[in-house]
Amino acid sequence: MIYILAAILIFGVLIAVHELGHFLAAKACGVRVNEFAIGMGPALFKKTRGDTTYALRLLRRSRCPE
Numbered sequence: 001m002i003y004i005l006a007a008i009l010i011f012g013v014l015i016a017v018h019e020l021g022h023f024l025a026a027k028a029c030g031v032r033v034n035e036f037a038i039g040m041g042p043a044l045f046k047k048t049r050g051d052t053t054y055a056l057r058l059l060r061r062s063r064c065p066e
Contacts, residue, residue, distance in 0.1 A: 035052065038057065040057050041059045
């Protein structure tokens with residue numbers, strides 16, 4: 001059971017870092033990013049800084065919407 005939880009945690013971190021790379025590449029190339037969210041579903045926390053809204057959502061899944 002502990003191995004399953006560890007695998008889920010590790011994959012979650014890898015996916016979040018991967019999506020962060022997409023986000024940083026878009027920003028570096030001058031592409032406007034409306035929202036960067038970790039998770040999906042209802043937002044637990046939102047903060048807008050500049051043109052981008054950063055959100056932590058209920059279900060863990062990295063997402064970078066258009």
